[in-house]
Amino acid sequence: MTDTVKHSRAPHYGITKTACYLSYVAQAALINLWPLFFVLFREAFGLSYVELATLVGLNFIVQLGTDLVFSKAADKHGFRPFLLLSSGLVALGFLMYAAVPLLTDHPYPGFIAATVVFSLGGGLTEILTSPLIDLIPNDSKSGNMAFFHSMYAWGQAGVILLTSLALKLFGNASWQLIVAFWALVPVIEFLMFLRAPMPDIQAHPKQSSREIAKGFDFALCFFIIFFGAGVECTMVQWSSAFMEQAVGLPKLLGDYAGIMMFALMLGLSRLLHGLFSKKFDLVKYMLVGAAGAILFYPLTAFSNVPALNLIGCALTGFGAGMLWPGTLVLASERYPRGGAWLFAILAVGGDCGAAFCPWLSGLLADNAAKIPFLANLGAGLSPEQLGLRSALGFSTVYPLITVVLLIVFMRRRDQYRPGEGLYA
16 A cells, blocks of 8 residues: 555544544543542452452453453454454443442452453553554654543543542442443444544564564563553552542542542643654653652652642653653654554553552552551551552652663664664
């Protein structure tokens, strides 16, 4: 297919892009909805922080497995059948989650089953939509990817805003109806993907996956997205509980002024890069964001002024904004013939970080009071307050490692073609 033909079809990809945007709203719901219910689930079902963190970790682990199993599926069979499967699984998993407490007084195993189902769909979304957006003709690949990933942040903000408001207006007992409401998003997405035009992925020659996997630059990208996901997802998963239990803010205020502002700043970071991608050096943009997060995590964790806790949480979102989508762009530029496989394996790295880093923080939250050093430092705090503050404070290590990896990547990039920021 020639460039002329592809560009003549570009206006017809509007419904395709819109469906992809909706898929990322659904992705935001399946990742960010459950932490809003953490305190509710602890009180109603007696779940521990480790059990709650395990549900979140399972989400990303299943997505990780899906990324691996289906990493070359789109390259072989095209996008549409797997996008339809993805939408259907997300909707089904949400409905299962809402129905489980109606069937048993011990819903935790059912929550696990529902999490597996919608996480399968989320994993497919992750490995399909980014390469699909990458193949749609555009003037700036970096800007287009940033704008697409900003949809996740706007979806995250919408999930927090509407869910928290619904809980406030209708009470905690309404949470199952709220989950069922969010199942409508993947249903609409499914209907759009039925008729959306798809680019011909077979028309693009592929580089050997084995050859790419041996590259040091690929390893750098893998670990940048691993720890970049840790920077983003640890704050997302724990800030709602932190603001309510450790800072003592009302849930609605903590969610709105904390995690929702995190989401808005995450989206703003991506939107700004999308609008000005030709003026910003992507690696430097990511580096500044990660360096900022090194300051924002301890500000959130250790400040005794609630306003500063909230500001730290929000600014972490801006710092984390381009760490995931930016890595996809860096890898795509370094390996332009990587195909959908490249995006899938990087999604594995992101899912590993998104599963492991918040889980590790949850483990520390449950056990901080048993560590003499931390117990002495946190004298006067309740075990729960000590655990949550220790967990977020420890999480500063994730952006620190990300900064080191980005510096190494930038130096290697400039060795290829100094001054242009491109690979030879």
